[in-house]
Amino acid sequence: MAHIDAGKTTTSERILFYTGKTHKIGEVHEGGATMDWMVQEQERGITITSAATTAFWKYKEDTYQINIIDTPGHVDFTVEVERSLRVLDGAVATFCAVGGVEPQSETVWRQADKYKVPRIGYVNKMDRTGADFSEVCFQIKERLGANPVPIVLPIGAEDKFRGVIDLVYNRAYIYFDDKTVRDNYTIEEIPADLKAEASAARAAMIEEVAASDDALLEKFFDDPDSITPEEIIAALRVATINMSVIPMLCGSSFKNKGVQLLLDSVIAYLPSPLDVEAIEGFNPKTDAEVSRKPSEADPFCALAFKIATDPFVGRLGFIRVYSGKLDAGSYCYNSRSDKKERISRIYQMHANKQNPIEFVGAGDIAAIVGFKDVRTGDTLCDEAHPIVLESMTFPEPVIGLAVEPKTQKDLDKLGIGLGKLAEEDPTFTVKTDEHSGQTIISGMGELHLEIIVDRLKREFGVEINQGAPQVNYKEALTKTVEHHETFKKQTGGRGKYADIIFELGPCESKEATGLEFVDVVKGGNIPKEFIPAVEKGFKNAMVNGALAGYQIDAMKVTLKDGKYHNVDSDALSFEICARNGFRKAALKAAPVIMEPIMNVEVVTPEESMGDVIGDLTKRRGQISGMDSKGNARVVKAKVPLSEMFGYVTVLRTITSGRATSSMEFAHFDRVPEAVGKEIIEKSSGRLKSIDED
Numbered sequence: 001m002a003h004i005d006a007g008k009t010t011t012s013e014r015i016l017f018y019t020g021k022t023h024k025i026g027e028v029h030e031g032g033a034t035m036d037w038m039v040q041e042q043e044r045g046i047t048i049t050s051a052a053t054t055a056f057w058k059y060k061e062d063t064y065q066i067n068i069i070d071t072p073g074h075v076d077f078t079v080e081v082e083r084s085l086r087v088l089d090g091a092v093a094t095f096c097a098v099g100g101v102e103p104q105s106e107t108v109w110r111q112a113d114k115y116k117v118p119r120i121g122y123v124n125k126m127d128r129t130g131a132d133f134s135e136v137c138f139q140i141k142e143r144l145g146a147n148p149v150p151i152v153l154p155i156g157a158e159d160k161f162r163g164v165i166d167l168v169y170n171r172a173y174i175y176f177d178d179k180t181v182r183d184n185y186t187i188e189e190i191p192a193d194l195k196a197e198a199s200a201a202r203a204a205m206i207e208e209v210a211a212s213d214d215a216l217l218e219k220f221f222d223d224p225d226s227i228t229p230e231e232i233i234a235a236l237r238v239a240t241i242n243m244s245v246i247p248m249l250c251g252s253s254f255k256n257k258g259v260q261l262l263l264d265s266v267i268a269y270l271p272s273p274l275d276v277e278a279i280e281g282f283n284p285k286t287d288a289e290v291s292r293k294p295s296e297a298d299p300f301c302a303l304a305f306k307i308a309t310d311p312f313v314g315r316l317g318f319i320r321v322y323s324g325k326l327d328a329g330s331y332c333y334n335s336r337s338d339k340k341e342r343i344s345r346i347y348q349m350h351a352n353k354q355n356p357i358e359f360v361g362a363g364d365i366a367a368i369v370g371f372k373d374v375r376t377g378d379t380l381c382d383e384a385h386p387i388v389l390e391s392m393t394f395p396e397p398v399i400g401l402a403v404e405p406k407t408q409k410d411l412d413k414l415g416i417g418l419g420k421l422a423e424e425d426p427t428f429t430v431k432t433d434e435h436s437g438q439t440i441i442s443g444m445g446e447l448h449l450e451i452i453v454d455r456l457k458r459e460f461g462v463e464i465n466q467g468a469p470q471v472n473y474k475e476a477l478t479k480t481v482e483h484h485e486t487f488k489k490q491t492g493g494r495g496k497y498a499d500i501i502f503e504l505g506p507c508e509s510k511e512a513t514g515l516e517f518v519d520v521v522k523g524g525n526i527p528k529e530f531i532p533a534v535e536k537g538f539k540n541a542m543v544n545g546a547l548a549g550y551q552i553d554a555m556k557v558t559l560k561d562g563k564y565h566n567v568d569s570d571a572l573s574f575e576i577c578a579r580n581g582f583r584k585a586a587l588k589a590a591p592v593i594m595e596p597i598m599n600v601e602v603v604t605p606e607e608s609m610g611d612v613i614g615d616l617t618k619r620r621g622q623i624s625g626m627d628s629k630g631n632a633r634v635v636k637a638k639v640p641l642s643e644m645f646g647y648v649t650v651l652r653t654i655t656s657g658r659a660t661s662s663m664e665f666a667h668f669d670r671v672p673e674a675v676g677k678e679i680i681e682k683s684s685g686r687l688k689s690i691d692e693d
């Protein structure tokens, strides 16, 4: 996991080669990386979808299996990082030796914190001008609040980077730059000019790991030299797994230096599935808490973390198995749908290739085929021992785009394509605008939607006409009001009649989502069978707020009283009455428009800082912090997304191309009144048509 371009894929390619998984190293910039198998990834040199593979590595006397997921760095594809960290037991946090801790490094670090994933740090690109291992370690401490402990030291830097000193074993790995050789290093004595530095760094490392191990600490004070490498490794492993220490390594993956030692460290310090505590969940039938040990003897349970479509084998469900075992050709139980699923085949994945296996067991990651209804976040288990595991949370799409097929005959194909893509990606949604009838696709950013449009063309053969990207605003109610609504229609025969009195307003809890519906109607004033229709009416109506037609995320309705007519009242009358009532009451409930606010970070040379800040302020930005990083200055700001379209081009102009920026979604906030008015004016036609409808 890492910021964009830190070198995750380049490092993964070395891992595949050194572990014998591939015969040749594929390079990202030549479009040859195995793990970046999508055409869009190869063309752009970026990772979009996380690719999984399994490799084997010999460490000391044993051979270990490592399941690897290479994740994207771009914030638009954050869903891939989120779901990967949910199921992985450990992470290699990769940093660029020049860029250090970048905005997306912080994001993925927080995601790993959220799922309590132990990690080791790998400072890549030591060959680049300005590379500085200790500066990056310092930034990890300062900016991420972690406890990085170097377990290697670089030998040389920039174009003189030759290898690393292994502080645990007190020896030097000198690499020769040959990418066709797996053992492209010799183990030598520590170079004389680095001996003092290495000895100090080693002492610091031992002191750090001994801090959490009393016996070792005693030995450290008595005779530090008597501490064996094995003792250091054992203590470091404990400290890494309990996340009190981040062992830090460095290398240059592109120049084929340092990766073998990184693999050794993955085995030595990151947890195996057996080191992870039993996983907790609850029984969907009884709501009782239950747990499963990472053992094949426990009942089967697995989490589906990704659904993907393969042109040859069809729908693939990626699962992480926590306990038990599942055979190909057998059944498992989906605790969300309460249905049994037949799993016809199971595959071990290698990027976009599949290797059929007969079963999958505790600790493993594999892909299943044959299921009817499995979605991201579902728990699959043994029907006799049902369990629901904690799912994952995904951010909401903030940017929308109207799309239509270039030729009308492609309409069905578009529907199928969008459906499949939305199934794969929980941060991508499709809806039809009630007013214009247009199909609106929404995602995490412009790049995300660009890739979706490209995939529609290549994978589903649909050429698209698209509108300009637009912000997904929301609406919120800020006051609770009472309203009385009557719906009456006298047609030829039987009429329609419904009458309701309700309170409408915001939910009490800030975390609430959806409709909170309370029914306090007394004495059957509204017959029980019509109450669900009232609820349905409100639920459907809140998709289009009363101000400008944007969705209301959460609201509370208390149905207090009403009337009905023996002949004319029916469920539909009550549903329409609720919808109409919502429109009028929502306007009284002090509605406001909410807009997505982004965390923006700009790294700029000092002399352009004034211009950068001035420009951000013009965009209604609020500067939230300033920092320096090497010679550059870092400006942090919170800026409405609507003001950030085309920012990259403007930034390039005002800084002569010397600044970089990144942004990610922060939260929704109320728009200022003047801006709100404009949004409402623009959407008046749209609302009118919803009302007429």
Ligand SMILES: Nc1nc2c(ncn2[C@@H]2O[C@H](COP(=O)(O)OP(=O)(O)OP(=O)(O)O)[C@@H](O)[C@H]2O)c(=O)[nH]1
Binding pocket: 002, 003, 004, 005, 006, 007, 008, 009, 010, 011, 028, 029, 045, 046, 047, 048, 071, 072, 073, 074, 124, 125, 126, 127, 128, 251, 252, 253, 254, 255
């Ligand atoms: N100089 C130098 N360049 C490197 C090194 N490692 C990777 N690169 C280059 O940096 C660029 C980005 O590398 P990737 O491996 O695609 O980085 P990534 O972190 O996988 O990128 P995303 O997945 O798109 O976030 C490529 O052009 C690599 O060739 C290194 O050690 N030294």
